[in-house]
Amino acid sequence: MHDNDSSLIIDSDEGEKSANTSSDCHKLPDTESKSVPVLPSQCRNISSNMDQLQAEKPENQDSSLVQPTTRRSRRGFIPLSQLTINPEDVLKTRGCSDTEKLKVIEETEGWIVKIKPECADNLKASKVRFPKHLTLAFLGEVADSFKYCVNNVDTRYKHLKRKYQWEDTEEEKDWFYKPSSPVNPPNSDGINEGPFYPTSAMLPDASLLEVIRIDHYRQMFTWKKRHANTLRRKAEYILDFKRKNRNDLYKVKWCGLPKYAATWVRPIDISSFRYEFARKVFEFWEALKKVVPHKKMPIVRRSNYSISSEYVSQLCSEYQKLKRESMIKICAENPLCDALLIENEYDVSGSPFNFEFISKNKFSGTQDQLESYEDEKKTQKDVADAMGYYCKETCGECSWNLYKEYALAVHKSTYTKHKHYKYIEERDYWKVCHPPDFLIFECIETCVCKKEGNCKLDMLKKLRDNHTKNRFLVSRTGDDRGWGLTAMQPFKQGEPVIEIWRKGLMYSMDLTQNDRNMAAYTVDSSRMGNLSRLINHSCDPNLVTYKIIKEDRNINRPHPVLFAARDIEIGDELSFNYKLTIIDQNEGSSRDDDNSESDEDCITVEDGRPFLCQCGSKKCIDREKHEKPKKKNLKRKNDSKASKSKKPKIG
Numbered sequence: 001m002h003d004n005d006s007s008l009i010i011d012s013d014e015g016e017k018s019a020n021t022s023s024d025c026h027k028l029p030d031t032e033s034k035s036v037p038v039l040p041s042q043c044r045n046i047s048s049n050m051d052q053l054q055a056e057k058p059e060n061q062d063s064s065l066v067q068p069t070t071r072r073s074r075r076g077f078i079p080l081s082q083l084t085i086n087p088e089d090v091l092k093t094r095g096c097s098d099t100e101k102l103k104v105i106e107e108t109e110g111w112i113v114k115i116k117p118e119c120a121d122n123l124k125a126s127k128v129r130f131p132k133h134l135t136l137a138f139l140g141e142v143a144d145s146f147k148y149c150v151n152n153v154d155t156r157y158k159h160l161k162r163k164y165q166w167e168d169t170e171e172e173k174d175w176f177y178k179p180s181s182p183v184n185p186p187n188s189d190g191i192n193e194g195p196f197y198p199t200s201a202m203l204p205d206a207s208l209l210e211v212i213r214i215d216h217y218r219q220m221f222t223w224k225k226r227h228a229n230t231l232r233r234k235a236e237y238i239l240d241f242k243r244k245n246r247n248d249l250y251k252v253k254w255c256g257l258p259k260y261a262a263t264w265v266r267p268i269d270i271s272s273f274r275y276e277f278a279r280k281v282f283e284f285w286e287a288l289k290k291v292v293p294h295k296k297m298p299i300v301r302r303s304n305y306s307i308s309s310e311y312v313s314q315l316c317s318e319y320q321k322l323k324r325e326s327m328i329k330i331c332a333e334n335p336l337c338d339a340l341l342i343e344n345e346y347d348v349s350g351s352p353f354n355f356e357f358i359s360k361n362k363f364s365g366t367q368d369q370l371e372s373y374e375d376e377k378k379t380q381k382d383v384a385d386a387m388g389y390y391c392k393e394t395c396g397e398c399s400w401n402l403y404k405e406y407a408l409a410v411h412k413s414t415y416t417k418h419k420h421y422k423y424i425e426e427r428d429y430w431k432v433c434h435p436p437d438f439l440i441f442e443c444i445e446t447c448v449c450k451k452e453g454n455c456k457l458d459m460l461k462k463l464r465d466n467h468t469k470n471r472f473l474v475s476r477t478g479d480d481r482g483w484g485l486t487a488m489q490p491f492k493q494g495e496p497v498i499e500i501w502r503k504g505l506m507y508s509m510d511l512t513q514n515d516r517n518m519a520a521y522t523v524d525s526s527r528m529g530n531l532s533r534l535i536n537h538s539c540d541p542n543l544v545t546y547k548i549i550k551e552d553r554n555i556n557r558p559h560p561v562l563f564a565a566r567d568i569e570i571g572d573e574l575s576f577n578y579k580l581t582i583i584d585q586n587e588g589s590s591r592d593d594d595n596s597e598s599d600e601d602c603i604t605v606e607d608g609r610p611f612l613c614q615c616g617s618k619k620c621i622d623r624e625k626h627e628k629p630k631k632k633n634l635k636r637k638n639d640s641k642a643s644k645s646k647k648p649k650i651g
């Protein structure tokens with residue numbers, strides 16, 4: 001291990017300081033041409049440099065355990081990477097002598113101490129007091145040598161509190177003592193091997209906000225900038241580079257941590273995954289070459305250098321592209337890979353999958369209701385069969401007949417022979433070809449075209465058959481909208497994208513069309529659903545909802561399907577219009593924000609819309625509300641100036 005203690009301090013503010021003082025800081029070799037920009041060939045030197053460093057590391061060093069040492073840093077504390085925490089000692093220092101009972105501590109992730117849930121009560125009984133900020137994060141205050149960490153955490157906590165204006169709540173005081181259950185069951189030795197205790201299980205009665213906050217703290221402490229270099233985390237990619245007094249610093253985005261947790265490190269301080277890091281450095285220079293003009297690349301003889309922010313943001317989007325491409329490649333190369341792609345570069349909130357993932361609608365009513373639903377379905381189908389609503393000679397016959405009935409009955413419009421899908425020859429695909437407020441009737445098994453295998457009107461079936469082939473990325477939006485769904489393949493305008501099983505805040509969508517006498521049916525994905533549940537609202541959406549009628553030929557049981565409203569590229573966030581409606585309670589009138597579709601399935605929330613829209617589109621209904629107050633002030637100022645200037649002169 002590198003024994004220069006000042007090398008510990010590598011963060012955005014202090015990295016520079018340490019770089020100045022350190023004598024063996026990493027720098028690119030000066031031996032080559034002095035005016036040559038730093039190019040990938042030289043990056044290989046970095047990697048060989050790091051190989052050397054790796055070799056210097058004692059073999060038996062297990063970085064998952066903090067090692068004992070007597071060496072103290074110049075600042076008077078022991079570098080965390082050189083500390084050992086002996087759980088029993090810790091307990092002794094806290095006056096807990098019954099070590100058999102209190103098998104308390106698992107040491108993980110550098111310096112975070114996890115307390116086994118069953119011990120929490122014992123600790124409570126033995127009156128061990130933990131500072132509040134530590135209890136929040138489920139840390140233990142373990143030894144005096146950790147004091148500085150505690151102070152650090154304290155400062156961090158105060159900062160966060162100020163930043164997010166968090167207030168203490170009553171429950172917070174109690175959080176530490178709440179029993180928890182680990183993720184994995186104990187192994188044969190009775191030891192819990194779960195990687196982490198999920199906050200929701202740990203705090204079953206905590207509100208969602210509290211759970212998020214605790215998770216946030218826990219994560220914060222795992223990536224503390226000061227110790228980023230000792231964390232056992234892989235570098236995901238390098239975001240930025242600067243040279244300060246001939247010392248090179250790289251800004252690293254760590255795997256599993258948000259972008260804002262990126263830290264400045266010197267390669268020499270990277271204690272884990274060095275080879276990986278060297279590769280990332282190499283990739284960084286490769287990517288940088290693509291965006292920074294040759295003239296502006298850092299030259300070796302310059303002792304100070306930083307990349308202009310314009311190039312850094314270009315580099316980030318380049319990385320994003322590369323990352324997504326590699327995700328797609330991984331999926332394509334592995335035909336069995338039915339994994340969900342999840343990406344969160346913005347914060348530390350956990351998985352969005354707090355619902356049961358299902359691939360078919362489930363009926364949530366009682367057995368009686370289910371039976372009557374099945375009976376109704378059967379009757380409808382029998383009626384449809386008897387009426388001959390299936391293709392007898394040509395594909396599309398069934399849909400024309402059904403459409404005729406529907407158009408005349410519901411829309412009272414004149415019927416013209418109708419086609420649901422149109423073949424676009426030049427681009428070789430079938431697209432939907434009528435407005436979304438009409439139902440689509442698809443061919444069924446009784447149809448002759450189905451029997452002969454030349455049906456062209458069964459898009460929903462194709463969508464279902466292909467549902468694993470359509471690739472999506474679940475991604476954090478980076479604003480208050482939470483998670484969203486991103487296309488990982490292009491879709492052409494009019495193509496079906498995904499079957500929808502939820503709508504709006506309530507994650508539900510009413511299906512009933514026009515028969516007020518029939519029981520209403522709703523697709524509700526609050527507890528179960530598919531990926532469509534994660535699609536956000538937009539006032540200028542790239543998806544549009546169509547309703548498709550299949551086997552039972554029942555217009556009150558359509559399958560909502562999202563079709564591409566325009567061409568969608570890889571990386572575009574998917575969105576559709578929730579048709580948010582405000583009911584004006586005083587006047588009893590409703591305002592529909594989108595008149596293009598019928599208002600049968602609008603979300604109507606009596607005291608206003610369920611959320612302020614943050615879709616960011618030019619057509620956003622809440623755009624004005626998000627505009628910076630500065631502008632308004634400016635406007636007000638201008639107005640008042642104008643009104644002053646307009647004042648008629650008296651006399």
Ligand SMILES: C[S@@+](CC[C@H](N)C(=O)[O-])C[C@H]1O[C@@H](n2cnc3c(N)ncnc32)[C@H](O)[C@@H]1O
Pocket residue numbers: 352480481482483484502503504505506507533534535536537538610611612613614615
């Ligand atoms: C069906 S969920 C969509 C997935 C959701 N973003 C998540 O993380 O679970 C609908 C919720 O997402 C949020 N949301 C969706 N679109 C939004 C928008 N345009 N502006 C603000 N919030 C939005 C709202 O909180 C809404 O209740």
